[in-house]
Each structure stands twice: as C-alpha cells, then as structure tokens.
Amino acid sequence: MKGERRFKAEWQDGQGVTKLVTAVVLLSLTVCLWLGGWATMGEPSPKSRSAFFHASLLQRLRQNIARYRWAQQTAQRIVQDAQPWLQMSDDELWSLMFGPTIPRSWHVWSNGYCPACKKPVPMYNWRVDALRYRWKVQCPHCGKLFPTNDFAAFYRSGFNEHGIFDPKRADRSLLFNSEHPDPNDPLHKFGVDDGEGYVEGENRWRFIGASLIYGQWKQLVLGGIKNLAAAYLVTGDKVYARKAAILLDRVADLYPQFDFRTQAVVYERHLGSNGYVSIWHDACEETRLLSLAYDAIFEAIRDDNELVEFLHRKAVGHRLPNPKATFADIQRNIEDGILRDPLRNEHKIHSNFPRTPFTKAVLLAVLSPDDKEPVLKLLSETLQQATAVDGVTGEKGLAGYAAFATRAIAEMVALFDRWVGGMGDFLRWALERFSLRETFRFHLDTWALQQYYPNIGDAGAFARKVNQYAGVAFRKLPADADAIFTPSMFTLFWRLYELTGDADFVLLMFIANGERFEGLPHDLFAENPEAIQNKVAQIVAEQGAKFQLKSVNKPKWCLAMLRSGEGENERVVWLDYDAGGGHGHFDGMNLGMFAFGLDLLPDFGYPPVQFGGWDSPRARWYVMTAAHNTVVVDGKNQQTGSGMVTLWHDSKWVKVVRASAPQLVGGQQYERTIALVDINERNFYVVDIFRVVGGALHDKLTHSHFATVTVNAPTKPVLTPTKYADTPMRQFAQIALSQLPRPSSPVPRPLQVDWQIEDRYGYLPKGKEVRLRLFDLTENAEAFLCEGWVALGINTTEEAWIPRLMIRRRGNAPLASTFIAVLVPFEGNQSPIVSVRRLTLQTPDGTPYGDANVALEIPHADGTKDLLVAMDTENPLKRLPEFNREQIAIQPDWGQRITEPFCVIRKDAKGRIIQRVPTR
Template identity: 35%
Template sequence: MKGKIVRTLCFLLVFVLLVTGAACTQSGEEEPKETEQTTERETTTPVMTTTEKQTENQKPVVPEEPTIPISSVFYSERILDTIRRNSTELLEFKAAKQTAVNAAQKYMEMSYDELWGLIFGPELERSWMVKSDGICPECRKPVLMYDWVINVNEHPWKLKCPKCNSLFPKNDFYAYYQSGLDKSGRFNPELADKSLLYNEESGDTKDTFGVDDGTGYKEGDQVYRFIATYLIKGQWKLVILEAIRYLSSAYTFTGDTEYGVRALILLDRLADFWPEYDYWTQGWMYEILQSNQGYISYNIDSAFEVYDLAMAYDKVVEVLYKDPRVCEFLSQKAEQTGNPNKKKTPEEVKKNIDDRFLKDTIANPQKYRSNPPYTELALFTARAVLDWETEKGKLYDEIADIITLNTKYDGMTGESGLNGYATMGKHAIALMCNLFYQADPDFIEKMYERCPKLYDAYRFHIDMYCVNRYFPVLGDVGYFGSTSGIYVNSEGLQNLMLYKLYKLTGDTDLIKILFNTNGRRAQHAFKNFVYLEGIPEITKEIDEIIKEEGSEIELGSVRKDEYQMAVLRTGGGQERTEVWINFGTNKTSHDHSDGMVYGIYLMDADMMPDNGYPNVAYGDGWRSDVVKWNRAVQAHNTITFNNMNHSRTDGVATLWSIGDIAKVIRANAPNTFPGVKKFERSLALVNISKNNTYIVDVFRVGDGPAGTYEKFSRSNIGDLTVSGLTLKETQREYPEYVYMENFQESVETQEVWTADWAIVNVLNQIAYGTKMHLKMIDLTRDENVILCDTWLPPSMAMKSQGHEGFMLPTVITERSVKEGETATFVSVMEPYSRDKSYVQSAKRYSCITLEDGKEYDSNAAIAVETIDGYTDVLVLLDPDLKVKEDVSIETEFGAVETDSDFCLLRFDAEKNLVLIRASKGTYVKLGDNEYTVEDKDDMTSYDF
C-alpha cells in the first residue's frame, strides 16, 4: 500500500512538472518591462519565437557533436557562452538577438540556390554614384552624388529620383542579367537577351529611354550609371553584405547551424570571385575609371567590408565541421560550374575561402587602403582569422606599433576634420582593441602599457569641444558654421575603451562622456558589447560616479602641441567666449591652406566659421575648381603670400600665458611659404567683464623674399558696415579658382578704421545668442584695404535643392615688403550680442626700444577703451628682434616700460591703475613704480 502511494505521488509530481514546464513555454507569455534604472538581468524563462523556428522544408538538424578541428579566434566557447547568457538575461541583448534573427529571416526563407545566386561576378562594372553633377532624366531636376534612392525590398534593381519618384533603369535589368549567365555563373553580354533592353513603362520595344545594360544609360555625352551604382549601393551593401552580417550574427546568438550554413554559402561564392574584383579597372568614381583601387567597392569602403567579412567568417567557420549541408550543396555547385576545387570536404571549402578571400586580402592591402588605421584593422583581422596561433605574437607587436603611429598627434592620426576624419583613427583603434579583447581579456591593458598615448586619443575630443556645441570646422568636415553634437563616440563603440581607460587612469571625464553620449544614462551603454561580462556591475559603477561627481565636464584653455591647435576659454554657462587657433599646417590629410586660421565662439554662435567640406558635386569630383577654391588660402581667415597656398610645416607655440583676465597664445610656423621664416600669430583673449571680451590679434609675417601679404577676414553670414574708409571700385588679379568679386579699394584710409559684421542667422545655427556681431578695429600701419564678396559654395544637400550658396562680405588688408622685412597686421576683434558693443575705441601707441631708441612696427602697443570708462594698455612684443626687448610707451596714464612679451595694464575712468597681468619678462614699470615679472609663460598678476 505504501509503495502504491509513493508511486502515485511520484506520478503526480512528474505530471505537475510537465504541466508547469509546458506552461513556461507558451508563446503568449508577456515581455518583461524595461525600467530606466541600471541594466537588469532577465529572469523569465527564454522561449523560442516563431522567427527562430525553421520553415517547413528546413527542419532543424541537430547532428551529433563531432570533433571540431578548428575554433573561432574571436568567438571562442567562452565568448559564445557569454553572448548567449547575456542575450538571455539582459534586456538589451534579448532585443539584439531578436533583431538579428528577424533580420536574417528573409535570407532563411530563400533556397540555397537563391542565396548562392545573389553574388555577382567581376564582369559587371560598378560605380560609386550615378552621376556626380547629374539630373533626373525624367523631371530634369538636379539629382547629385548620393541623392538617388535605393530600396532593395520595394524596388529591387531600381533607383528612385527623390524629386519625381521616377524609377530607373526603365528596363528589367535583372531579367537581362539572368539571361546572360553562363555555366559558371558569370555574366556574358554576348549571351544576354538584347530584346529585354527596352523601356517597360512605355511598352514600346524600340523605346530606349532610361535603358541601362549595365554600362549606363547614355543621353548624348552624358552617362547615368544606374546599374553600376545599384550593384554597390544596393545588391552588394544592402543584400549580400547584409545577409552575411545578419546570418553570422544570428548564429552567434542562437547556435543554430542553419544560419552558419547560409553565411558560408555566401562567403564561399564570394571567394570564388574575390581575387578578380578590381575596382581600378572595373569601378567608376566621379565619372572616371582607374581613379581608385578596391575590390567590389572602392578602397576606402573596402577596408570596412574586408573587416566585416573576416569577422563573419570567424563566427561561422566551425559550422563547416558541424553541418554536412555546407559541403553537400557547395560540392554540387562546384561540379555544376566546373570549379577545380570540388568542395566535398570541410577542408576544401575552407581552403577556397582561406586562399581566395583571406590570403588574397592579406596580399593586396592597396585594394583597401583607407583612413588610418582601418587598413591595418582589416589586415590584422584577416591574418588573425587565417592563422591565430602563428600570427598572435607578431600581431600584438604590430598592433602596438600601429597604435603608437596613429596616436602620434596628441592621440590623433594627424588627419584634419575634427569631428570627421580626425575621429576615424581612434574609432578604428577602439574596434581593434574591442576585437582583440575577445581573444585576450587583458588586451587593452597591455596596449595601454605599451602605448600610453592611447589615453590621449579618447581625451582629445573632450578637450576640443567648444561652448558645448562645436568642434572647430577645420579641413574637410561639416559645413560652414555647422554644430557638432556632443562627442564623436561612433554610436557607443568606444565605450569599452572609455571605461577601461578610466580604470587605468582614474579620469572620470571619460565616464562622463560615456554617460552623456548614451542619452545621459548608464543603462544600455554597452549595447554593442554582447560579449562583455559583468555589465550590470559596470553600469552600477558608472551610475555611482555620476551621482557623486555629476555629468558636467569643466574645461579650461587647452593646447595640443602635436596636433597644433589650441583653445582659449573664458566665461561660464551659456555666456562663454572661446577662441581656437590652428597654429600649424602639419595635418596629414583632408587639410586646407589654413595655417594660423582662428575662430571665435560667443554663446552658441560660430562667429568666424570655416567653409568645411568641399562640394564635389560640380563635376570632375575633387579636381574641380570649386574644390580648389574651398581649400585655397584665400577662402580662409589667414594670410597668403604672392597668392601662394600654404606648405605643410610645423607650428610651435612660443608663448602660452593663461590667466584670469587675459589668456594669450603666440605661435610661429616658419616655411609656411618658401623661405619665409616668420609666420607668427598672437591672440590675446581679454575679459572686459565676466561675459564680455575682446581679442587682440597680432599677425607678423615675413623675414623672407620680397612680395605681398594679404590677410583675409570674414564672419558668419551677415551684413558688413565700415567706417574710416573711402572706397572706390577696382579690379584684382587672382588664380582662376578664386571666387571673389565686387572689389572696392580704400583710396583714403584713416589711422584707425572699423568693420562690423551683423550676423544673419540664415542657417538657423544660433538658438541662444541674439543680434550677434563681430567688430574689427584695424590698427595696421601702411596697409592697402580692399573689400569684396567671397563665394561660399552650398552644401551638397543645398545644391540638390537648387541653392547656389552665399556671398560673404570680406575684408582684405594688404602689405608689401622688401626682402628680409616683416609685415605686422594688428587688429582688435570684439564678438558681441544684443547689438551692444562694449569696446568704445582702440588705438596704437609708439613703442620705442630702449637700446637704440627706434620704433619697430612688429612691436605692438595698444589702448582699448571700454564703454564703462576703463582703458586697457596692452603690449605684445616681437620676440625675434635683434635688439633687447625693453621698450618704452608714452601713454596718457604715464610712461610704461617693460621687457615682457605680453603685458596688460588696466586703468579706471580716473586713470587709476587697477591691475597688471604680464608674462615672459622681468618687469613692468609705470612711472616710478616697478613691478617684478616672472620670466616664464605663467601670468604674473597684480591687483590694486
């Protein structure tokens, strides 16, 4: 009796367990709710969704676990376990898994033959754009560069005009392509059915309007490369690459070999053609063949694609040995196409991909020569996936070398374009470190130990961010006056680096940037790092740091000597003034003739923007006169000599004095022009009050050949008024690519004259500041003054809408010198708002050297009077004079003597001395009173 009771109870217990277990697998279970607190683990039981199930004719294969002779380099069992645990326990990764599975589903619904047939061969030419300066053949409106719309799902093998929605090409190219495939799966136009080359919309078989046979639709001498563009921007990037990425990703999440089988089918077929893809002979760029190396895409993008393909292969390579369907299908295709590699074994398939994809890639880095160090990222990934055990030691050394090389310029690669190209190096380094962290959890620490400037790479953009709104527009980046976001963090892909470097350095600003760029929260900050262990604990740590310190980053003036830029900062909150200067022409790529260019930010306004990225949509791409103009020295707020552009050279900061009232930088870049020893700019940012400032600008050029120097000054888009000039129309001679017009020359110039730009917020870039102005009081001696209009080309988006840009009122001040002479340009710049200027007047004093009793024009002594009755006397001495620097200046406040490179004396309305600020000298003397100055850059301060 007792035994029966026990058996009955056991049976009931099993039944209850089965029932409750079944209940746990019901698809109607509610999704857990996400909170705004720290990342939490998912505690509900995971279920298989319908998208994870195989379709009816693809029944799940669960073969016995064979012995796998290979293993993934970056997706080891440890990493895969973490991925699958995180995607079960953490909400963001549960969603990521579902996204990957959903995205892969359409490729799961294709037959193997359909997947295999997605890959096109090298016989078809490709193009990066339909036409750089083209129009729509239907509506005849401008459709430039990348404006054509491609939607591979709604309109496969078609491009849509964004203006009239017409589709091109008008023929069914896919049918034509299919009709021309030979036995090996290659396109042969001799086999293709020419009767398909007609306009299907009209139905007239003789109508060839909009017809593209793969070589473009031709209209007179104009060629519209619809299919060649679709092959890259549609079939390759949005179908083939997408399929490989999603299928391989779904495999890492689920372990379902069917995803891996399909990814391998695509990778193997791609490998069949890979060595034959040659963008140099097969690809168009700006209507030119043989302009760029590359594989399917041109070289820049090929680097990203090689990286993605190598990563995808590493994710699924083990499936070769886990699932026999790979070889079953590929061996049939090898026989059908006559491939000498029979692909009957995993080793043969692996050899095809290894030899034709990985090894060819490793042997031909010129085909993916990209922004540094993306080429190396792709190359190192391919080498690691091919033979990790042999390459590991060498790769560690080479990666350390590459990081060292690409952090040479204060953590940057040296490319110009602060929030564009200049960010690519640190992003590629982050990807490299993220990747090799998967193979070695101590990798980032090892690289930091060998390359301490790794920290500088992720600190740089924190320091260079201005008024919480801008990175200086320098070189090929952005558009005139464009804002820049918060911090260029590549959608969070740098967050692991930021966190690890915080742990190594203790710099909590790195955590604040991580937090701020993640929507001001720690939750989901590591959504790109499904392989990372301990995410909830890290998230909690970040929250605690922010709770203790807050998220605001306090920045002072900063100088980057290797990148050769500096920022002077004053003010607080929204009432800030910040002045930046590019004091060298050492940028390695994407640079302009912009040595000693500077800019001013007031509140949230860019008062002196740079042109930004050249508009390459005027035909002939980067070779056009519009591009030459955008990069020319005459288009920038700097100086040219005899109409020459700047040479590449290093600038050196020779004075850096940062005080409370005044902040000063002086820098020289000799040989900016051949034989010119002095190309030196001094900027002194001076506070009138907490929120109101002016800038003294002293630009000394010369000590070289005889010739003419021209200094160009412009503001943001606005209207210019001048006083102190008598103007007359004139003509000027410039190179053909210089777009300036409406010249007026001053035939009578007062000793002090003023230009005032009233900024018009045409581009809606200014939200807080109102009635913004930039005033220039010019104090240059013996100059020629010219006013003109400068063409600011439109952005490509503006040009697509028919906009042809703006004319900027420009001031040119000109001085000619004899051999060995120096020209000095002196001005006071005041940015102000609400139509209220605080600088009432300015003038220059005679500045006599005590050694020989002479006055040298390169020594600048200035008085600036403000509306509250205060007067500043400023002295900026030329450090390169052959006489001693001691000077005497007669002022209405008494005689001033000093040998300090910089000196500021402030007097109130009653002529009482209020303060002295001085640096790089030994004394300042006013009348009989002498004040000691420390002979260093640090500011010496006296308050009375």
C-alpha cells in the same frame, strides 16, 4: 571617407573601353578558374576555432539575452533583420553574388540631376533599397526609379556556365523602358541602362554601376552575411550560420577577381583607385567585416554536412575548380578568397592609417587564432605610429579623417581585448605602452562648446555644428543592433576609466547616452551591465555632469585652443599653425572662434567634391590659403610645413598663444599672436597681431558666418585683384581709409567692420542677434570688401557667397607687415568695446620702437580700459631699438614700464589699475 583624392585621371571612360575591360575580366576569370586550380591555393588552414567569438563570450551573450529586456529587444531586432535572407532559398542566396563583368561606379553622377524631374541629386543622394527595388536607384525628389528597364531579366539572360553575367550573351531586346514598351514611343529608351549607363547627349547616369555597389553588394550580399551571422550569434540556430556561409563561399569564389582600379569609375572617370568591389576605404572595412562574420559562424559550420552537399552541387553544376566536396575545401575557398587574397594584395585594402594594418591583424588572427606573435608585432607597430602625434596619427580633417583614425584605434583595441589568442588584457597592455589616453582625449580636448570642431583639413561643412564627440562612434542598443561585429565603445570607455582613473571618459559615456544611465554599456557581451550603470551614476553624482576643460595646445598636431567662460558663456578661439599634410589644406595660421553658440570664424570645411571631384576648381578653392582666415604672401599658396608655439599663457582672464612658421611662406617671419581677453562672464574680445616679413605683397583675409557687412567708410567697386582672378571671390570694393571718421581728434578712428550674422541654420534662440565687430589698426595698408563662395555641405548643391575683408600691404621685398585687429563678438546692438586706439612705445631714452611692437588702448563700454602690449621678439630684420636687447619698453600715455614681451593692464572707470597679467 567617401571618394578618392590621391590619383589623377589616367584614361577616360567610354563604352568601347569598358567592353574591352569586360572581355579582359572574363578572360582572366576563366584563366584563374581553370589554369590556376584550387589545389595550388595553399595548404589547409590551421584554423580550428573562433578567434573573437569564443564559447565564454557567447555564453555571456546568451545569458544577457535571457536576463535583460534590452538584450532581448536587440536580439529580436537582429533576428528580424535576418528574415529576408532566411526566407530565401539557398539557390537564391548563392545567386546574389555577381561577377566583375559589369562596370561599377561610385556615383550615379557626382554632380548630376534626375533625368525625370531635373532636380539636383549629387554625390550619394540617390536612394537605394535593394530588398524592395532590386537593381534600382530612386530619385529622392520625384521618387522615379531608374533604370526604367527590367535589368534583372537582362542580367539573367547573360549567365555563362560559371554563373557569371557575360554582356555578350545577354538579350539586348530586353533593353527598353518597361512603362513604354512600344518602340515608337518617344520614351521607349528613356532611362534605359545596360550596365554602361543611361546616356542623354553628353550626360551619363550610371544607375546600374552604382546600384551594383550600394544595392546588390552592400545591402544584399554584405547585408545578408552580416545579418545572418549576427542572427546565429544571438540564437545559436545553425541555419543562420549555414546561409551566411553560402553567401561567404560564393563571395570567396569571385572576390579575388574584383579590381576597382580597372573595373570602376569615381567622379565619372577612372582615377586609378584601388579596391575590391568597393573603392579602397570601403573595401578595407568590408574585408574585415567578412572575416569577422566568417569567424563568428566558423564553429557552427565546420560539421555542417548539408552545407557541404549544397556547395558541392553548385560547384559541379557550374564547373568551378574547387569541388567543395568537404568542409576543408570550403574552408580553404573562403580563407583563400576573402582572407589570404587581401594579405597578398594589400593595395586593394590600402586605406587611411591605421585601418589597413587593423584589417590585416584581424585577418591573421581569424586565420590562426592561436598564433599570437605576428599579430602582436603588427598591432604594436601600428599603435606606435597611430599614437605618435599627440596621441593620434597626425592626419588632418579634425572631425573627419583624424577621427576616423581614432575610431579605428578604438575598434582595434576593443576587439583584440577579447581575442582568444591574446594575453587576456590587451587594453591594459596597450595603455602601458602607447599614448592611448591622449588618443581618446584628443577629440574631447578639441571639442568646443560641445557643439563644434575646428574644420581643419577635409572635415565638416561651413559653420555647421558637430554635436557629438567625434573620437569614437557610440552605438546604442537596440537601435544599432547591426553593430554586433563592432565592440561597444561604451564598454571601451568604461574600461579606459577603470585603467586610467580619468572620469571624463565616464562623462563622455553619460553624454553619448543622452545623459541617462539606462542601457549602459549597450553591449550584448557585457559582464554585469547593472554594476556599470550604478558606478557611472555614482561617478557623475560625485564629479558633476560638465566637463572642466582648459585651454590646450597640441604641439605636434599644431593646434592651440584658448578657452574661457562656462556654460552658454563658453568661448573658444583656436589657431592652426601648420599647413598641408594628409587631408590637410594650405591653412597655416588660420584663426577660428566659437562663441554665442555659433562658429564666428568658420573654416570652409570638406572640399565640395560634388561639383566635379577633387580636381574641380571649387574643390581646389577650399584647399587654398586664400580661402582661410590668414595672410597670403605674394598671392601664393603656403608650403607644407609645421610651426611652433613661442608663447603660451593661460590665466583667469587672459589667454595668449603666439606661433611662428616662416617656412610656410618662404619668408623671414610669419608669426601670429592671439589673445583672448575676458571683459566679464559674458563678454570678451580677441587681439590679433600678425607679423610677416618676406615677399612683396601681403593680404590678410577675414570672413565670418553668413552675414551682412557694414563698414565705417565709403567703398568703391574695383576689379578683382589679378592674384585672385582664378578663385571664386567677387564683388571687390575698396574701402576709402582716408575718409575714416575723425570725430574729435586729428587721428582717425580705426577701420570698423561689422558682420551682422544671418542665422541660416536656425542655431540661435528666436529673437537673438549676434554681431562680430572688427577694428583694424594696420598701418599703411589698403582695405577691400569682397565675397567668397561656399557650399553648404558635401551632399547638396546649395551654395552661398559670404562677405570677406582683405587688408593689403605692398612694397619692396622683403616687405615687413604688422597686421593688427581687435575682434569683438556680442549680442544685440551694444558692443562691450567702444573703440581701440594704438599707442606708442619707446625706450627709456625716448627712442620709439618700430611698427612691429604693438601697444593698444581698449576702452570698455563701462569705462574700464585695457592696455595691451605685444613686443616683437623675433625681429628678423634686426631693426633698432630691439626689445630682446633693451628688455624694457615705456608706454608714456599710461606711464607704464613694460619688461615682458606681452602683458595686459586693466584700469577701472576711475583710472585705478586693478589687474595686470605679464607673460614670458
């Protein structure tokens, strides 16, 4: 969820501009502090108790710590994590928070390198350890710390009367490389950053701007508040609560003055990205965490006179508008600055749905724990929208943004299930009204081989595994002790099982726990964890430890997944039949395949924004239609839109999906039929029939994994086609289809392309080889090999060129094409399919059906043969004969009368028909 994609650059960065922004910030801060006045910030809050950390919950927490070793270990870790802040003086804690007068940066340099060792350090790869190295970032390669100057001294020299850094007051004589203090030393200014960045020629490294966010803010300030509040919860020691309150109150003094849009840069420029200290998506999460930490310590600080004395002294000494003379003043300050300000300025926490309404609901509940109606109304509206698309929001990025949404839903319903102002059983209430069972099944139903998700939209990396269920973040104790403010997803899934009876939720718990029962449900607040462990063990023993997943179609999300095989023989073929949408790509009718432990038809995944941001050519490439396993019409990207499934069949050995979406290309037909046909337990093949009508140029593109490619015909280098001159595709070579082998027949064999997979990630067992063979039977076409560019992930500059196949048809508009391919993945050197032959189809009176009506003979290596027939039921050009009118087709070679739009017939080696699968 890092970075920003929705806005274009509004103005470019520069020191003069940044100084102007600093001056404006200081002026606005002063105006707010002195002219606004604390008395106008609103009436005293009605809050008198905690909303989410009520006495009965804390009692259960302390009982678990007293009773269970795992809870004791977790509590010890939480207390240990809080020690650095506990050992700081109150003055030190108060001074950790900074003002908005130093430009912040979401990256040091998004596609940059270390100025010392020159090795690439893109995106978020700089190391930050603020407790150890204050105001520093560290190169992950050579270990060099930047900036090289003592920024802490420079920072302290610039404080104004309100305790805020003013760069005009700071002592610039302190700006030198501490290791090279001699002004005559050529390295005297190397790596020096005054807050504007270190500049070398045209390059700028924003060491301080990034360390301000990732070090000072996220680790020292937020980390301190979170760890101190957590330590209070597990110990009941009010000293931790007081110190957390000191930090919270100082944040509240300054939080409203932060405006990421005007004060910070992303991808080296101002993108108009909203937020507070952090960019919008993190600001939303951070604001919610701050409010929950305040709620956690509220009942411990409301009578703390020592806290009032300290904050009053600070307020007077630094001439702050709120004197902090009473706890009511402090309460008003924290609630106005951290809770009410985001409610007034929702744009600063506007994030991926439903995270913003989730945060708003928490803010409202924390402010007024017993005011149920507005919170329930907001939650109800949010859940209605959040579950409207097959149980999810409809946002793309299957294991990314789509999963972020389900995780937010999970955290929301789990947190409000323990809300003191609720109805006592919020989860049951929500399940009865919304599609929550579908919500949490979504990322199970779309999880392939328990190793992969289709990289649909902004998610994942090329051919990479996702070994964990993406729908929620299961956190274990004591390892994830800092998750105390996030309800246990193990507990949530146990509750989902209790309320729905769906044992797959229990199995997800079991698998996420390493297929163990010990430690479940990893929840300090759990009621009777031993009973849960025993019941989980009983259910797993009765139901088994393996999911029994079937083929699935998500009609609103527009994803079909065909499944077959079990265990290591499991295979999944998927079809994405829409384009665009939130975090979506122009990838309509994109085809994918998982088999033999690999992603054999991988989507490229999350755009490589590390090469210059969302608008960079390489990031745009990943979004283009031409970057996907689909058909490009007239060299253009698809239009945003959704298709529909027009045929679905799921039998024992044949699985079929046909989807149609002509609006994606502004044509009359854009329809893809995919059939997954089992040969035996181990082997299978896929028939791919893609019908396109409209435009004058149709290019079908196919790529697999990292691989070397061989083809059964000569090739000749050619120039990159004009339509793809602006894409990272290269090394085009035309395949001489006229020279395909003709061993014993005047009809040439089909084009055969073999990908021999290169297992760069080491996913395969040693010595195992996997190949993907494609037979293409498209008529009147040209064929080309080429290479396409991919990155190996988002936090790396590693890149590769992968082989691709392009089948091209051209003619007068509206051009009608029927692309036909058979894909056969297999291990070793022997394909289970010998070849493929196209056969004719005719009416009973002998009139031949047109090219869009397909009959294939597919011989197996063991002598078995399949006949596959797929009739064109759309026929937008109304070509005769028309199957919808005739309702019958004859295949003379097999002597078969076909009355279904799709069927597969199988003969054994002796020519006897042994299986027939008709579909309608």
